[in-house]
Amino acid sequence: MNDTKPLRRVVIAGGGTSGWMMAAAIARTLGHTVDLTLVESEQIGTIGVGESTIPPLVNFNRILGIAEPEFMRAAQATFKLGILFDNWKYDGHSYFHSFGLSGKDHWSAGFQHFWLAARAKGCPHSYDDYCLELVAGLQGKFAHLPEDRMNYAYHVDATLYGRYLRKLAEADGAKRVEGRIEKVELDGETGNIAALLLDGDRRIEGDMFVDCTGFRGLLIDGALHAGFEDWSHWLPNDSAIAVQSDHLGPPMPYTQAIAHDAGWQWRIPLQHRMGAGIVYSSGYLSRDEALNRLMSSVGTPRIEPFDIKFKGGVRRKQWYRNCVAVGLAGGFVEPLEATTVHLIQRAVLRFIRLMPNGRVSERDAIEFNEQQRQDIEQIRDFVILHYKATERRDSPFWRHVAAMPVPDSLQQKIELFRETGRTFRKNEELFAENSWVQVMMGQGVDPQSWHPIAEKFGDDELEKFMAGLRENVARTAATLPEHHLYVARYCGAEEPQAA
Numbered sequence: 397m398n399d400t401k402p403l404r405r406v407v408i409a410g411g412g413t414s415g416w417m418m419a420a421a422i423a424r425t426l427g428h429t430v431d432l433t434l435v436e437s438e439q440i441g442t443i444g445v446g447e448s449t450i451p452p453l454v455n456f457n458r459i460l461g462i463a464e465p466e467f468m469r470a471a472q473a474t475f476k477l478g479i480l481f482d483n484w485k486y487d488g489h490s491y492f493h494s495f496g497l498s499g500k501d502h503w504s505a506g507f508q509h510f511w512l513a514a515r516a517k518g519c520p521h522s523y524d525d526y527c528l529e530l531v532a533g534l535q536g537k538f539a540h541l542p543e544d545r546m547n548y549a550y551h552v553d554a555t556l557y558g559r560y561l562r563k564l565a566e567a568d569g570a571k572r573v574e575g576r577i578e579k580v581e582l583d584g585e586t587g588n589i590a591a592l593l594l595d596g597d598r599r600i601e602g603d604m605f606v607d608c609t610g611f612r613g614l615l616i617d618g619a620l621h622a623g624f625e626d627w628s629h630w631l632p633n634d635s636a637i638a639v640q641s642d643h644l645g646p647p648m649p650y651t652q653a654i655a656h657d658a659g660w661q662w663r664i665p666l667q668h669r670m671g672a673g674i675v676y677s678s679g680y681l682s683r684d685e686a687l688n689r690l691m692s693s694v695g696t697p698r699i700e701p702f703d704i705k706f707k708g709g710v711r712r713k714q715w716y717r718n719c720v721a722v723g724l725a726g727g728f729v730e731p732l733e734a735t736t737v738h739l740i741q742r743a744v745l746r747f748i749r750l751m752p753n754g755r756v757s758e759r760d761a762i763e764f765n766e767q768q769r770q771d772i773e774q775i776r777d778f779v780i781l782h783y784k785a786t787e788r789r790d791s792p793f794w795r796h797v798a799a800m801p802v803p804d805s806l807q808q809k810i811e812l813f814r815e816t817g818r819t820f821r822k823n824e825e826l827f828a829e830n831s832w833v834q835v836m837m838g839q840g841v842d843p844q845s846w847h848p849i850a851e852k853f854g855d856d857e858l859e860k861f862m863a864g865l866r867e868n869v870a871r872t873a874a875t876l877p878e879h880h881l882y883v884a885r886y887c888g889a890e891e892p893q894a895a
Contacts, residue, residue: 403430403603403604403751403752403753403754403755403756404429404430404431404603405430405431405433405601405602405603405604406422406430406431406432406433406602406603406604406605406606407433407434407435407592407600407601407602407604407605407606408432408433408434408435408605408606408608409435409577409592409605409606409607409608409609409614409615410434410435410436410607410608410609410610410614410725411434411436411558411562411572411608412436412554412558412608412610412723413554413557413558413561413723413737413740414608414722414723414724414725414740415434415436415558415606415608415722415723416434416558416559416561416562416565417456417561417737417740417741417744418606418608418722418740418743418744418747419432419434419561419562419565419570420460420561420562420564420565420568420570421456421459421460421744421745421748422565422570422748423564423565423566423568423569423570424460424461424564424565424568425748426748426751427568427569427570428569431571432565432569432570432571433570433571433572433573433600433602434565434570434571434572434573435572435573435575435577435592435594435600436572436573436574437574437575437576437577438574439576447551447552447553447554447664447666447671448476448479448549448551448651448662448664448671448731448734449476449549449550449551449552449734449737449738450495450549450733450734450735450737450738450826451495451547451548451549452738452741452742452826453549453550453737453738453741454548454549454550456741456744456745459745460564462564464887465886465887466887467557467560468550468552468883468886468887468889469887469888469889470556470557470559470560470889471550471552471553471556471557471560472552472553472556472666472667472668472669472889473550473551473552473553473557473666473667473887474550474551474647474649474665474666474667474879474880474883475538475548475549475550475551475649475879475882475883476495476548476549476550476551476649476650476651477494477495477496477529477530477532477533477538477546477547477548477649477650478492478493478494478495478496478529478530478533478650478651479492479493479650479651479652479653479733479734480492480533480534480650480651480652480653481493481653481655481782481838482652482653482654482655483654483655483656483788484653484655484660484782484786484788484838484839485786485787485788485838485839485840486786486787486788486840487655487788487790491524491834491835491837491838491839492524492530492533492534492650492834492838493733493831493834493835493838494527494529494530494533494834495529495547495548495549496527496528496529496530496546496547496830497527497547497830498511498523498526498527498530498830498833498834499511499526499527499862499865500865502849504847504849505818505846505847505849505850506817506818506819506829506830506833507526507830508523508817508833508837508843508846509817509846509847509849509850510846510850510853510858510861510862511523511526511862512817512843512845512846512850513846513850513851513853513858514850514858514859514862517855517858517859519858519859519862521862521866523833523834523837525866525869525870526862526865526866526869527830527834527869528545528546528869528872528873529546529547529548530834531869531870531873532546532649532872532873532876533648533649533650534650535873535876536646536648536649536878536879536880537649537873537876537877537878537879538649538876538877538879538882538883539876539877539882541872548649549734551647551651551664551665551666551671552666553666553668553669553671554737573594573598573600575594575595575596575598576594576595577592577593577594577609577614578593578594578595579592579593580592580593580614580615580618580619581593581599582619586717587620587717588717588718588719588756589602589605589615589619589620589717589718589719592605602718603718604718604719604720604752604756605718605719605720606719606720606721606722606747607719607720607721607722607725607726608722608723608725609725610723610724610725611705611706611707611724611725611728612725613711613721613725614725615719615721615725616711616713616714616716616719616721616725616726617711617725619719620716620717620719622711622712622713622714622716622721623711623712623713624707624709624710624711624712625709625710625711625712626707626708626709627708627709627710627729627776628707628708628709629800630708630776630780630800630802630803631708631729631730631776631779631780631783632677632679632793632796632797633659633675633676633677633708633730634677634678634679634705634706634707634708635675635676635677635678635683635686635703635704635705635706636673636674636675636676636703636704636706637673637674637683637686637687637690637701637702637703637704638671638672638673638701638702638704639672639673639690639691639694639697639698639699639700639701639702640669640670640671640672640697640698640699641669641670641672641694641695641696641697641698642669642670642695642696642698643665643669643670643695644663644670644694644695646878646879646880647665647666647667647670647879647880647883648665648879649879651663651664651734653732655788656674656676656689657680657681657790657791657793657794658676658677658680658681658686658791658793659674659675659676659677659680659681659793660674660675660732661673661674661675661689661690661693662674662675662731663694667883667888667889668889669698670694670695672690672693672694673690674686674687674689674690675730675732677793680791680792680793680796681793683703687701706728706730707728708728708729708730708776709727709728710726710727710728710769710772710773711725711726711727713761713765714726714727714743714764714765714768714769715747715760715761715764715765715768716761717756718756720743720747720764722740722743722744722747723736723739723740723743724736726739726743726768727739727768727772729772729775729776729779730779732779732782733775733778733779733827735775735779735826738826739768739771739772739775742768742771743768746764746767746768747764750763750764770823770825771825771826773803773805774822774825774826774827775826775827776803777802777803777805777806777809778826778827778831778832778835780802780803780806781806781809781810781832781835781836781839782835782839783797783798783800784797784798784800784802784806784810785810785836785839785840785841786798786839786840787840809832810836810841813832813833813836813841813843814841814842814843814844815843815844815845816843816844816845816846816847817843817844817845817846817847818847819832819833819836
């Protein structure tokens, strides 16, 4: 760790979304100062199901100078305004977690306090009526608005997105090496990674290594034994089956997450197909039952369904010695809120900010690990919320998750909101206050009180204020085109060609 030689050789092990996001960002930012090599094997497939994203990816693409219509055309992408949750509070109930803001906050209190006060005075309108992204999403509408007034993300074909990023990275100087990693060679003195030994007796040396080898963690775990913290006692799902199918209708601007008696199913509408899958706990549902349930609920399949086994948790150190683990190699929380690509993005940008110059600083590694851990723990809590706050008791799975102890950080957030209607965003966490409000109320956490600032309005004044907000949302949504028509005009693509 005291090497003073300039750090020049960065080696990325593994491709896929994580590998090529890292390669594209490093090549675009530091292409003339580092020698960048990515090693991947066509014989080793990627999971390729991280197809639902969240708004920070819009900024990531802008940082890389990516033209949105070009990227969307290449990745067969559609727009996403949020997630429709079916059957989570109880079977037959639905709610929408949008990317937008609801109503208008006061500096002392969020909008939910004014809505709660209005509800107590007899206002019959749903909290949903005050969010443009939510109303537009459920109506199947979308358009870019002036001043970025619509918060959105994308549904992308992860494999095509990786190919697109590969072209960018290689144009900026990244080198791709085809090969299977057979061994990771360690330096006998420092314990750092010295080289990757590939099939065909090839050796790839490096100063810094990035592990993008997925759940295997070939470098961070297989060679360096950084350790893994298991969160399956909070996140009991351990299996998924994914498939690509024909559409069931025009692609809508939202992801669907449909709860079932032992987990949930996803539906992600792309331009040319639908991505679908089922997530389940193998202790409560057999693989054959899960497969039958999935295939009976999708259109004509385009590929054979494939299985994914996983364990929720995090590497104890995501940066250890001269290796940084990114994506599934660093940790995993099931993609209920589409955070997989976001965690990759955070790791990529954070690593570039902490890129060593001359030596690997232990302090950089500590900072990276602390920040990455905070990100994934906050996401973990948000995902656990969907299981803990529920009225479902109709199966052993739901009775288990409803009764399970949860992290103190999440319990505090739930009880604070239940008692006072308050929720706070801490330390720049991913999910802002309105996300917590929408999901907690959607899952059945109903506040018992609200901030006294809401009592300053007289009855007529409060109703006028609320009506004005509702009418503005409804009026704007009414002007928007249908999502699938807008996509066709803005970035419509032909069917992708076989690789």
